[in-house]
Amino acid sequence: MKKVCLIAPGLLPVPASKGGAIETLLTSLIRENERQRLLDLSVVTTFDDKAQEMAADIQHTRFIEIPADTALQKMIFRIRHAIARRMHGEHDILPSPYYVKVLRALKGRSFDEVILEGGPASAPRLFARRFPSGLWYHMHYVPEWDFDSTGYTKILAVSDFAADAWRRHCRNHEAQIETVHNGIDDKRFSQGFSDQERNEARRELGFSPEDVVVLYCGRIIPVKGVLQLLKAVERIDDPHVKLLIIGSPNFGTEERTEYLDEVERSVQALADRVKFTGFVQNSQLWRYAKLADMQAVPSLWEDAAPTVCMEAMAMGLPLIVTRSGGIQEYTSPECALTVPKDDHVEDGLRQAIIALRDDPRRRRCMSQAGLKRARDFTVASMYAHFVEACERS
Incomplete structure (x- = not known):
């Protein structure tokens, strides 16, 4: 040994x-x-x-x-x-x-x-x-x-x-x-809600059953692309497209940064279209993620191996990701839409969200593909x- x-x-x-x-x-x-x-x-x-x-x-x-x-x-x-x-x-x-x-x-x-x-x-x-x-x-x-x-x-x-x-x-x-x-511990993310429980939990966060909820989960730092995602949602002329943001600048600490302040101003400007929870313990993430219809990972740097992609797949969430680092190595085209991380990333995110909003059947297929893909990790x-x-x- x-x-x-x-x-x-x-x-x-x-x-x-x-x-x-x-x-x-x-x-x-x-x-x-x-x-x-x-x-x-x-x-x-x-x-x-x-x-x-x-x-x-x-x-x-x-x-x-x-x-x-x-x-x-x-x-x-x-x-x-x-x-x-x-x-x-x-x-x-x-x-x-x-x-x-x-x-x-x-x-x-x-x-x-x-x-x-x-x-x-x-x-x-x-x-x-x-x-x-x-x-x-x-x-x-x-x-x-x-x-x-x-x-x-x-x-x-x-x-x-x-x-x-x-x-x-x-x-x-x-x-x-x-x-x-x-x-990842895929069993941790395999829990779920009944439709009634899901709708009740949505209402507690200000979302309705008819809303299409995009999840972001990660650190609130510039290279993670949070502001670009907020701008992409802002440019979608549909009040039922909502954004749920989970995270903090430095994991569980209460650190304040200029970037966090800017994100919070953008959240306030979008009013009831965004819910920002702050930091959530990893063991409780599934309770929030199960409310969403898709998850965005809009990395602007070369992300080596973001855990959130594996967690999203294990929870059956269709992914919208940037072409970044090892992300394509962990995900697959069957479970993730990939957009370039270039000067047009906001428009790429916007188009991907709209594409999944308008195609529930595609979301279901991506969900099943993600669940299968997660078993490899x-x-x-x-x-x-x-x-x-x-x-x-």
């Missing part, structure tokens, strides 16, 4: 008490390992009371808990970082105080693989020295710039698109690269491929 240590990014706890894409993914791997027990698993993470409570029933994963960075620690680190750069260059500098504490916590421990979940594209030299033959990088994004990377022995990419981007942009590509597609499938990657090292 391989001894594997996963190092969470350190921004949010694992188990995912506050959400977070990477944290939720790690939580899924942990829970699947509870069932199958094919890995000797350790997880390095920050924590909070809720995460500790969630971890209480997990018996086959060792959690190595790291206190979150304080403001004072960050300030001291920045000062030391600046001094070290002048004296020694970048070589032995860790990315943050969190990684200093991680390295300290792993002293004296041995693993077959140590996997940085996110973090720097080039391995911190102190980590590479400590784990010279088994330091991996789990890449959850699409590189869009040229860079150097040393110290990792294997790169796990969440899509072939991301893996190919790494090969193109890494100037000194030496590490093995392998794709392990993400997966379960947690069990992700875990199996992850274990295979570990065993091939």
